[in-house]
Amino acid sequence: MSDLLGDGNVKVTFCLTLSSVSNPPAAELNAGQDLQEVLTKDGLDISPEQAAVDNTSLASRDETEDAGTVKYSLELTVKIQEDDVDDVGTSTLVDRQKGFLAVRRNRPHEDDYEAGDPVEVYPVRCGRQRKQPPALNTAQTFKSKLFNYATADSDAVVA
Template sequence: MAEIPSTPYDGNVRAALVPTVADVNAPTAAELTSGIDISCYLTGDGLAITVDQQTISDERLCSTSTFEKRGRKTHSVDVTYVDNTNSVAHAAFNEAREALDEGAVHYLVTRRNLPYETAFEAAQVVRVYPVEAGFPAEVPGEANSVTRTTSKLFVTGDPGIDVAVAAGV
């Protein structure tokens, strides 16, 4: 069997909160760079995106088996980020906490498998989630840690999944 290469996760993920995207299935690089890059605010395990797909039961009179079909999907996003509220870093380095006040509306854009520093460009594959921020909850403090906050981001519409960044503005 051929050895299959892999891409490290650390340092190869970018996450941004964008104010507007005309088409979640064809976002432009200009749209994606118009927001707040929250990648360096998120903790190492602080970007939790999941999908749960329901099952449609398909029973038939002629069979002793119950078949299944794909049902509705529920996309969920939870983020955990560094919170510098009231610290000496507050004024310059608290964008994630300020942007994620309860009720704030954004598009969360994620990109994997390119170095974090690489700018959004046409043809890159991204995911675009229209979201509304939930209540920012303080993460309980612990020794040898930093101050963190967690927020549920409610997905409010159909996301663009694995879509190419469009050329143009």
């Protein structure tokens, strides 16, 4: 048995438009801005939070609940680049910018999106960039909270 490694095998792309959340076309994903090279190694934070629905009745003798709606919390930690041309994180994740965050796992990030690739797609609006305190021997970074404004598909397939 061997572990499935994430090293270099995560592609993160911000697209201004996608014609489908569940079946995004490869050409549209490949036209987006790749961000994985400017994210810190722990800078992709996608956390689903599921609400509990109380389904206890008057006749119940135990408190019971069921699975409710899901809300995604998304936050990126981005390394700020010296050269404005290379600073794609700062220029892409602009406050109030709407778009789609696409994440493909388990294939080399250098590979283009291809039909059949499993991908996560989150319709998002960017929050304000929050510059992080400077620290010795560390790149300057900012955090960008992304607001999931429409239904996401964490099990999408590239068309």
